Amino acid sequence: MVQDQIEGAAQKVAGKVQDTVGALTGDEQMQxxxxxxxxxxxxxxxxxxxxxxxxxxxxxxxxxxxLIAAAVGFVLGALWNRDR
Structure with missing residues (x-):
C-alpha cells in the first residue's frame, strides 16, 4: 500500500467523524x-x-x-513550445 492510500483512508475516517459530530451538534461548518x-x-x-x-x-x-514516458514528455514539450 502506498502512503497516500493510507493517509487518504485516515482522512476519510476523520472526515466522517467530523461530519457526524457536526450533524449531532448542529454545527454546519464542522459538518x-x-x-x-x-x-x-x-x-x-x-x-x-x-x-x-x-x-x-x-x-x-x-x-x-x-515509451509512454517519452511520449508524454514529447506531448508536454510540444504544448510548452506552442504557448510561447
Missing part, C-alpha cells in the same frame, strides 16, 4: 469541513491507488513504461 475532508481523503486514496498501479505496470513492462 461541511468533514465532508470536504472526506472528499480530499477519497481523492488522495485514489491518487495512491493510481500511483501503485502505474508502478506495478512499469515494473512488469519497463520498455512500455519508458
Amino acid at each position: 461541511a469541513e468533514g465532508k470536504v475532508r472526506q472528499a480530499f481523503g477519497n481523492l488522495q486514496e485514489s491518487y495512491g491507488q493510481t500511483v501503485d498501479q502505474v508502478r506495478v505496470a512499469v515494473a512488469s513492462q519497463p520498455i512500455q513504461g519508458v
Whole structure:
C-alpha cells in the first residue's frame, strides 16, 4: 500500500467523524469541513491507488513504461513550445 492510500483512508475516517459530530451538534461548518475532508481523503486514496498501479505496470513492462514516458514528455514539450 502506498502512503497516500493510507493517509487518504485516515482522512476519510476523520472526515466522517467530523461530519457526524457536526450533524449531532448542529454545527454546519464542522459538518461541511468533514465532508470536504472526506472528499480530499477519497481523492488522495485514489491518487495512491493510481500511483501503485502505474508502478506495478512499469515494473512488469519497463520498455512500455519508458515509451509512454517519452511520449508524454514529447506531448508536454510540444504544448510548452506552442504557448510561447
